[in-house]
Amino acid sequence: MxxxxxxxxxxxxxxxxxxxxxxxxxxxxxxxxxxxxxxxxxxxxxxxxxxxxxxxxxxxxxxxxxxxxxxxxxxxxxxxxxxxxxxxxxxxxxxxxxxxxxxxxxxxxxxxxxxxxxxxxxxxxxxxxxxxxxxxxxxxxxxxxxxxxxxxxxxxxxxxxxxxxxxxxxxxxxxxxxxxxxxxxxxxxxxxxxxxxxxxxxxxxxxxxxxxxxxxxxxxxxxxxxxxxxxxxxxxxxxxxxxxxxxxxxxxxxxxxxxxxxxxxxxxxxxxxxxxxxxxxxxxxxxxxxxxxxxxxxxxxxxxxxxxxxxxxxxxxxxxxxxxxxxxxxxxxxxxxxxxxxxxxxxxxxxxxxxxxxxxxxxxxxxxxxxxxxxxxADHTLRVRGVWIIPGAVEEVVRGFPDLDDEFQLVADSVGDRDICTLRVEPRPTIPKEAWPALQKKVAQEMRFVLGLGVEVELCAHDSLPRFQRGDLDAKAVRVKDLRKAPGA
Ligand SMILES: [Zn+2]
CATH class of the missing domain: 3.40.50.12780 (ANL, N-terminal domain)
Structure with missing residues (x-):
């Protein structure tokens, strides 16, 4: 041989x-x-x-x-x-x-x-x-x-x-x-x-x-x-x-x-x-x-x-x-x-x-x-009530609103036996507080339209969400949080 x-x-x-x-x-x-x-x-x-x-x-x-x-x-x-x-x-x-x-x-x-x-x-x-x-x-x-x-x-x-x-x-x-x-x-x-x-x-x-x-x-x-x-x-x-x-x-x-x-x-x-x-x-x-x-x-x-x-x-x-x-x-x-x-x-x-x-x-x-x-x-996506949410789609919604700053955070959690998803965004500092409720409603409507899923929208103070000023590479992981997982999972 x-x-x-x-x-x-x-x-x-x-x-x-x-x-x-x-x-x-x-x-x-x-x-x-x-x-x-x-x-x-x-x-x-x-x-x-x-x-x-x-x-x-x-x-x-x-x-x-x-x-x-x-x-x-x-x-x-x-x-x-x-x-x-x-x-x-x-x-x-x-x-x-x-x-x-x-x-x-x-x-x-x-x-x-x-x-x-x-x-x-x-x-x-x-x-x-x-x-x-x-x-x-x-x-x-x-x-x-x-x-x-x-x-x-x-x-x-x-x-x-x-x-x-x-x-x-x-x-x-x-x-x-x-x-x-x-x-x-x-x-x-x-x-x-x-x-x-x-x-x-x-x-x-x-x-x-x-x-x-x-x-x-x-x-x-x-x-x-x-x-x-x-x-x-x-x-x-x-x-x-x-x-x-x-x-x-x-x-x-x-x-x-x-x-x-x-x-x-x-x-x-x-x-x-x-x-x-x-x-x-x-x-x-x-x-x-x-x-x-x-x-x-x-x-x-x-x-x-x-x-x-x-x-x-x-x-x-x-x-x-x-x-x-x-x-x-x-x-x-x-x-x-x-x-x-x-x-x-x-x-x-x-x-x-x-x-x-x-x-x-x-x-x-x-x-x-x-x-x-x-x-x-795929491991940065969230599945909420049977719907897959891709961060890129959310980014597209957020950055399509000129009144919103660039950063966002998407959080999934469970309340009782129901899964809820919250989108945290920051209105630009020039947007007066009186205009916030209308903005919040519009963002929620757009999210429902794009994702086919109701999402809570939380408006946060300017500069309160995590930012990635050092150009480090963990940015992508921080925008999505799944609190439904058991600690340490
Ligand atoms: Zn080509």
Whole structure:
């Protein structure tokens, strides 16, 4: 019997790099960073995904002890998979799987494809998540990962229309958060300078933005909005006249995909163009999806994000049965990573709601799209009296009222045997108290219309709801509170 050769890290990274056609700077054409892959026919793209998926199964079996055990338990051989139609046969990976694995085999678990020893000698960086309810979880990445990371971000930045000459300003803390590092390496690949503005307060950040001719501000939507607003209200800086900012790139919250939020953010920055980008620390810590600048500009539609389909497989599944859904239906997003050397996750339950669309795009890119971007995480939604409430839909209602400030909080509680849902919002300080009852009634009516559910509306004093001025990343979790859960659950 022939001895089967191990599918090594080198085999895998070579294969991944073989589908990266643009290796030199600048981009291959004026419009696309990597024209060949970005405009490939859908059939060819499917072949790329299938070739990488088949190789990935060998790579995981031969290099990740955790996946090897998983495949063995299921009696799964890499050769059993012929194409994308076999995806449902493959195991899904959930957050709990890896956190439990790290508890059992500290500190890194054994799901990575590089051993702790290899990583110590040859690693690039460590990312982590968690920390609010669980121990931080660790993820080890390599130099190959960094290169693909930079490539993915540069490709997104290029498609926004950003070119050499752009001066970037990253507003969030770097730390073990992939977003800002990805932005940094992507900008560098484009030969653009970047100002790391993490450890500053708003005033200092604005000073840097104004004095150093920053043209693109990067960060979390709620903070970028806040920064644009305080520029004017507290420091007398008019972003339209007093800065050179033309573009804003945000991530980690649905903000840009919520039409009324997008409008507020762009207005706060004097009409700068807002772009969306999303990824996920564990399964796809870089530009998994990024908004199409042409789609929004040409057709005036709400956000649509192209999916990096050469670097990942994006499945939209029913949130309860995990059965595949046809394009156009909203379901939860499951992602297979087709690029990482350290952790190429297989069918990772990202858990955000998304609608998958293969409609041809105005920009000529053939990558499918997340129609409306990501719509909030399934575990941040509330189910009240049988109705699912998605925070993005509530954000759209709140920010559609010019008399309301940006922040809101949604609280579910039970009174007796009845579940109630309360929306807390802040009228702007210029709204007199006499006008509050009418405003409260209008918001409640709009909520009932949009959600199909009666919601109590509570008007709160200005500046009383939690705000996220440090640009930290826990903002998304704080807007929704479910007090019906048992303590500690
Ligand atoms: Zn497009």
């Amino acid at each position: 022939a001895v089967q050769k191990k599918f090594s890290r080198r085999d895998w990274t070579r294969l991944v790099n073989s589908f990266r056609y643009q290796k030199r700077r600048p981009a291959s054409s004026s419009k696309y960073w990597d024209e060949r892959i970005e405009t490939m026919s859908r059939d060819e793209l499917r072949q790329v995904q299938e070739t990488k998926l088949k190789a990935l199964l060998h790579y995981l079996r031969d290099n990740s002890p955790w996946y090897r055990r998983r495949f063995k338990e299921m009696g799964l051989e890499p050769g059993d998979v012929r194409g994308l139609e076999d995806l449902p046969k493959l195991p899904m990976t959930k957050k709990e799987d890896w956190s439990q694995n790290q508890v059992e085999k500290p500190p890194f678990g054994d799901f990575h494809c590089v051993t702790p020893r290899q990583w110590a000698r040859d690693g690039w960086m460590l990312y982590s998540t968690g920390g609010t309810t669980a121990k931080p979880r660790f993820f080890n990445f390599t130099h190959h990962d960094k290169d693909i990371w930079a490539y993915g971000w540069a490709r997104a930045y290029w498609s926004y229309g950003l070119r050499p000459g752009t001066v970037f300003f990253n507003t969030s803390v770097y730390g073990p958060f992939p977003g800002m590092w990805g932005s940094q390496y992507g900008a560098h690949l484009m030969r653009c300078p970047i100002i790391p503005g993490g450890g500053m307060d708003s005033r200092r950040r604005l000073f840097f933005i104004q004095e150093t001719n920053v043209t693109c501000v990067v960060g979390v939507p709620s903070y970028v909005l806040h920064l644009g607003q305080v520029a004017k209200s507290e420091y007398g800086i008019d972003p339209a006249k007093d800065t050179k900012v033309t573009d804003l790139v945000t991530m980690a919250e649905p903000g840009p995909c919520v039409p009324s939020s997008k409008q507020r953010i762009e207005e706060a920055w004097g009409g700068a163009r807002l772009h969306d980008l999303f990824g996920h620390t564990e399964c796809f810590p870089m530009a998994a999806g990024w908004s199409c600048a042409e789609e929004t500009a040409v057709r005036g539609r709400p956000m649509r994000d192209h999916l990096s389909e050469d670097l990942g497989i994006f499945e939209v599944l029913d949130s309860e049965t995990f059965d595949p859904l046809p394009p156009g239906r909203r379901g939860v997003l499951v992602v297979t990573n087709l690029w990482s050397e350290g952790i190429p996750a297989l069918r990772y339950l990202m858990g955000d709601y998304m609608v998958y669309s293969t409609e041809p795009c105005a920009c000529g890119r053939t990558f499918a799209q997340a129609d409306g971007g990501l719509m909030g995480r």
